[in-house]
Amino acid sequence: MEIEWTERDPGTRDKRTVRAERFARKWGFKVQARRYEPWVTVSQPSRDMWETLLDALERRYPRREGVTDEDLKQVRAIVAALPAEEAGSPGE
Template identity: 70%
Template sequence: MEIEWTDADPESEEKRFVRAEKFARKWHFKVRFRRRTNWAAVTNPSREMWETLLDALERRYPRREGVTDEDLKQVRAVVAGLKPEESEPPE
C-alpha cells in the first residue's frame, strides 16, 4: 500500500513530496523535492508525518480502499508512543 501527499520541509520550508509505503507489515517513509527524481528514505519520520498518514488511513477506511483495522491500530500505537514536538505546548 502506498499513500502520497505534499508538505513543506521543516528545515528549508521548500515543498516536498512524501510517500508512506507499507511493506512486510512495516511503514517506510520517503521524500523527494522534485518530480521525476529519486526518492530518499526517511530514517526518523516526524510526528507530523505519522499524523498525516493516520489521517489518510482514517479517510480511506470507510471506503474500503485496502486499509485494515490492523493498519489503523498499528499507526495509532506509533502516534500515541511519540513524544509531543517542541513547538507544541505541554498538556
C-alpha cells in the same frame, strides 16, 4: 500499500512529496524534493508525518480502499507512543 501527500520541508520550507509505504507489516517513509529527483528514505519520520498518515488511513477506511483494522491500530499505537514534537525541530 502506498499513500502520498505534499507538504513543506520543515528546514527549507520548499514543497516536497512524501510517500508512506507498508511492506511486510512495516511502514517506511520517503521524500522527494522535485518530480524527477530520486526518493530519499526518511530514517526518523516526524510526528507530523505519522499523524498525516493516520489521517489518510482514517479517511480511506470507510471507503474500503485497502485499509484494515490492523493498519489503523498499528499507526494509532505509534502516534500515541511518540513524544510531543518540539517547536523548531526538523523531524528527520
